[in-house]
Amino acid sequence: MGTLKQLLPWGKTTIIESAIDAACNCKNVDQVIVVLGHEANKIRATLEKKIRPKLEIVVNPDYKLGMFSSVKAGVRALAPKVKAFLIAPGDQPEIRSEEYDKISTIFKNLNESQDIIIPVYKHKGGHPTLFKTSLCSEILNMPYGGNGLRDLIHKYNEKILRINMEYAGIIHDLDTKTDYLAAINRRNDKDGI
Template identity: 30%
Template sequence: MLAAGLSSRMGRWKMQLPWGDGTVLDGALDHALAFCDRVVLVTGFRGEALRQRYAGQPNITLCHNPNYERGMFSSLQRGIRLLADGHFFVIPGDMPAVSPGVYAALWQQRGSRCLIPTIDGGCGHPVLLPPAMREQIRNANPQANLRQLIVGYGRETVDVTCASIHWDLDTPQQYAALRQRLLYQAWQFAHREDGEYPE
């Protein structure tokens, strides 16, 4: 999970903006850990604040990228070193609404190709990458990006039902709109007789 950026388009540090009962990054971590055994959290900008918040949590491995200003791919190359063997997910830390079901849907289809979730024709996050992609990322030119590597390696899409695969928080307008949606979903849940949370 990549949480190293400057949040320049947001105008304030988005990882610790309020979300539900916690923060944006809390939400992203909680949903990932509802399916994954462990998350490698790559920090950069204000990394010490994140270290203080998440240090000591046994299912979160912290990894600091001192070169975070070089971009997201530099954080990915840093975090890849701490991954266990096998398939692995990649997701930005500003996607707190991605449900555990998305992780599960991708995992069920895992194989030799890179898997991308899609809904209504649009691709999103997280992506699930096969073990061989570890070396591809580690040895890539630092100026490369993950999308290029995925296309070159081979990819497949997996249909999901959760539109939140598209909902990252880059601007104040996106943040306000998604918080409003979260409040509306909470209201819907409180008024449903079956107790099922809507997508």
């Protein structure tokens, strides 16, 4: 995108702050871990302007190895008694607290044979994705250079609960300037601006 997309404006805040606040405002989430890599100091400075009691910032020194290295850094930082964790990229500001709440509520009644919950919109998987912590050691032992969590999801395909969501925000990430402008338009339409 040519710019630090996490700090692009999103309403009265930034893209990453919107993503974080959605997780922090979820009643069923006790800990929110944000893994920073490239330009970590700039992003941290923005995040530290607002007090978020659930927030823990982790800096991934291996971020050049790819996104999966950040997943591993986040998994290492999980509180010891956590039963499951949700993953969402920091460039998905359209995910709302409602999605976190719905997925975490479904987890409470999850069948023992299911290890992963993936929200789906019109047959496309989105975020936040939930993983049981029983998968943590396997995640931490997975090599770099593969497809990361996609490999794990493929391996455990029979142990996945896919839940249909009626909200497209779970599949919108902001990889390009066009994606960002489209998201701004969706946001403005929703807010009646």
